[in-house]
């Protein structure tokens with residue numbers, strides 16, 4: 467049985483928070499909202515609790531977990547050899563959707579880092595996550611609270627759809643704000659490298675650090691060594707087939723091509739789902755398709771926030787294929803592209 471509790475006031479005195487903290491302290495699993503997506507948390511210093519995360523998600527043990535902290539003062543407990551740049555990044559972006567890789571302290575169990583020498587850490591900005599971390603008085607290891615390989619959850623309902631009966635408790639703090647996961651950044655070498663684009667944009671990192679390299683995802687099965695296991699795989703996948711459209715000059719041509727393919731597939735008797743910006747919808751007026759509107763293409767925050775809910779909604783509508791479009795690489799566009807790419811069975815350049 468999975469207990470479900472809504473959080474009304476996110477304080478360390480709140481009954482739901484205290485109950486959830488008790489579950490964490492006893493080695494149980496609690497799903498909770500962060501500002502990015504819902505996380506599936508366990509006591510990061512308890513290897514048996516951490517092992518339960520992998521089991522509940524069906525996640526391979528080579529894929530390491532992010533350790534969440536209540537505050538910067540907890541960082542030296544789990545990480546060492548902390549360079550000055552980490553404090554500059556913390557000042558600018560923590561609490562918030564930035565994850566940093568640092569050499570791990572021995573207190574961090576090996577299964578958290580999948581045996582790697584470094585630990586991924588972040589301080590989340592969501593009031594429920596903060597209250598839970600404080601009340602639990604321990605760092606919390608938490609991947610996204612979905613079954614392995616599926617779309618990350620941005621609501622408590624999504625969590626239950628994937629993990630009901632497999633975890634102890636869900637804290638419902640409403641839909642999450644950012645909607646894509648944190649940016650994973652490696653600052654250990656010369657030039658900083660984004661291992662996973664996310665809620666903190668490349669531009670805002672570059673404003674502070676100078677040029678930042680983006681680790682480009684290579685197709686699964688590639689023989690290149692994986693810098694961050696789990697990051698390059700096909701992932702975030704809806705059940706339906708997903709076709710992603712990229713444009714070279716302008717989005718207009720892309721929408722035309724999407725309309726064409728939509729007609730073709732519908733003519734074959736398939737139920738077609740479309741993941742579109744408000745501006746795109748005029749091309750698809752005849753109502754034969756399942757359309758999910760992500761928001762205006764001029765507001766990438768809204769697009770990112772509704773992206774995973776859109777993929778799940780189209781799946782729930784029972785579509786055979788989802789046609790989605792790229793949103794460029796400015797700001798959150800990069801994270802949106804990364805998630806859609808890794809969910810895609812096929813990509814089309816127009």
Ligand code: TXA
Nearest residue numbers: 502505530531584585586609610647648694695696697
């Ligand atoms: O926004 C987020 O980051 C959410 C919320 C819950 O905090 N968490 C999240 O966790 O997305 P997860 O496990 O779904 O993705 C974290 C990724 C992993 O795929 C892993 O490859 C990478 O971060 N990672 C974690 N620890 C690492 C390590 N020690 N070395 C390299 N990569 C690591």
Ligand code: MG
Nearest residue numbers: 609610611618
């Ligand atoms: Mg995940």
